[in-house]
Amino acid sequence: MKISTRFVSVTASVLALATLTACVAPAPVYQTSRYPYQAPPQAIQYREASYVEYGHVANIEVLRSETAGTGTTGGGAVAGGVIGGVVGNQFGRGNGRAAATALGIVGGALLGNTIEAQQNGPRAYEIYRVSVQTDRGGYRAFDVQSPGDLRIGDRVRIDNGQISRM
Structure with missing residues (x-):
């Protein structure tokens, strides 16, 4: 049984997106007063x-x-990099695909880290x-x-x- 490359890529994209959305949930706020x-x-x-x-x-x-704020843990950057790499891998052929994948990894990591920093600020x-x-x-x-x-x-x-x- 042969598994389609497109199916694996889409499945990985959905899994990475689900992982990244876990970083978006805001931290609970506890306020105390004297x-x-x-x-x-x-x-x-x-x-x-x-x-x-x-x-x-x-x-x-x-x-x-x-x-x-709690700062960033790196989880947002990792999840963003994975998602960006999977999405970037969908474009181009040969060296163009490798370049798009690398660009997707870097862009996704930066975006994921920024989202995590805003949520944990x-x-x-x-x-x-x-x-x-x-x-x-x-x-x-x-x-x-x-x-x-x-x-x-x-x-x-x-x-x-x-x-x-x-």
């Missing part, structure tokens, strides 16, 4: 009644954080820290994704660690 927006569940368990405080918004500031995040001065004179800080309609000087209610405008 001040919880809502009290942790273990802190709420021993409370018998809800605790309500009142105050006004003293400050709203933007906190920018950046996660360090550093990412920047913004959160808002809303500082509230309570009627009792204390300060509380809340880290939120968006301050919504809160502005400095607004009267707010703090109910079980959640802030809302009055």
Whole structure:
């Protein structure tokens, strides 16, 4: 039984493409903050009644954080080179085919490495820290994704660690 060269090339191309797409998935993002927006569940368990405080918004500031990228592992370059070589091998005859294959390997490796670097690069995040001065004179800080309609000087209610405008 003779296996067609075209069939082997197409199969190798599909396998290499599947390998390269595995490099494209973004890394999961974990964001931590020092001040919880809502009290942790273990802190709420021993409370018998809800605790309500009142105050006004003293400050709203933007906190920018950046996660360090993981860099490139070389997997994207290898997968890109394999795909590029298989695709380049489909063109030309003789020395032209060898040149197209070599060009495909180099171009695919560069492209695969670039894609991997973009996916594993550093990412920047913004959160808002809303500082509230309570009627009792204390300060509380809340880290939120968006301050919504809160502005400095607004009267707010703090109910079980959640802030809302009055």
